[in-house]
């Protein structure tokens with residue numbers, strides 16, 4: 001049997017009903033974007049991001065200032081603690097760079113240039129950039145785009161088909177996907193930009209920051225982009241989807257009303273700290289010749305494909321076949337280059353470097369050494385002689401026509417301006433004292449097109 005309602009309960013019910021009746025018409029539904037199609041698992045996003053972050057940490061001037069780091073963490077905390085942020089192991093770092101830019105790697109690492117802080121008008125604008133970057137991570141835009149761009153090759157690859165190689169970044173490097181300027185992981189579509197604005201606005205709102213400041217800041221950057229090149233990097237990776245302020249305003253209308261009062265009160269202090277940092281180091285040198293290259297990568301339509309008809313090359317140590325339309329030139333000390341016409345790049349200042357093709361070098365040692373040791377030494381030479389280049393995967397052991405071979409994958413600045421390249425180094429054992437090493441080079445953008453040719457050349461290599 002139900003107890004009769006007490007008078008107090010009844011009064012409470014009546015007051016509540018009256019209050020409900022006084023509410024304005026229901027708010028339009030807030031639309032929350034969801035991550036799209038993806039071949040990667042969430043764990044793979046995290047692993048990939050951590051591998052990539054290790055590379056970024058080595059290559060970029062990371063700021064080590066406890067106060068600035070703590071502040072960034074404090075700003076991010078109320079954003080990443082929301083369920084829509086996906087629970088990723090987020091990490092935030094300042095990069096000592098006056099260019100206005102920020103970027104996020106899959107699975108959580110976020111990098112903010114100090115140039116951003118210098119140009120922001122208030123704390124909420126810095127939070128806006130954070131919220132936008134966090135949204136790219138949560139919506140998994142990097143690996144979503146990589147999945148869409150590599151519909152056929154990726155599933156087998158990330159399913160573990162690549163033998164002996166446990167670096168995801170290294171595996172992606174074999175598809176020509178890396179961290180370069182035009183990387184599919186970092187260069188977002190306009191659709192992804194709108195989504196990151198949309199989710200970013202919601203995260204800001206709930207955290208107590210006015211979402212309009214995010215859009216305001218991006219519009220401000222747009223306004224100065226005409227006369228300040230320092231902002232170009234931002235827009236090349238985060239293209240303007242158009243009507244940012246209007247779209248965010250529209251979205252704010254779907255949120256419950258709130259006074260945006262959160263503020264750490266430390267913005268001015270952080271600006272002062274950023275201003276006192278030592279001047280950012282010069283950009284790392286580009287190009288295999290160790291000089292900033294001014295050469296432009298040829299348009300894809302101008303790359304003559306490697307001929308399927310083969311020609312043979314013979315040295316005293318080995319024979320190899322190569323595409324008929326590539327050219328052989330003999331270099332010093334038993335080294336040979338076999339390249340397409342556009343393989344040699346004039347990098348400016350009288351320098352030249354190889355942008356596409358192969359370099360084959362014979363080596364003899366006085367004493368016998370294990371092939372793994374010889375290969376490790378050769379890979380270190382490659383790293384030493386090419387500033388900015390990194391080994392991206394554990395070496396793989398294979399055999400080439402019965403000969404023990406060690407394969408290295410590397411990634412570094414290309415001979416073409418602003419590009420990165422994939423380098424494959426194969427060290428083939430001829431005898432306990434002799435090795436033949438074959439280096440293949442192609443810009444990340446085109447690597448997949450050249451990979452079959454590289455494989456054919458390597459597989460055709462026979463010791464004599």
Ligand SMILES: [Zn+2]
Pocket residue numbers: 132136188192193196237238
């Ligand atoms: Zn973006």
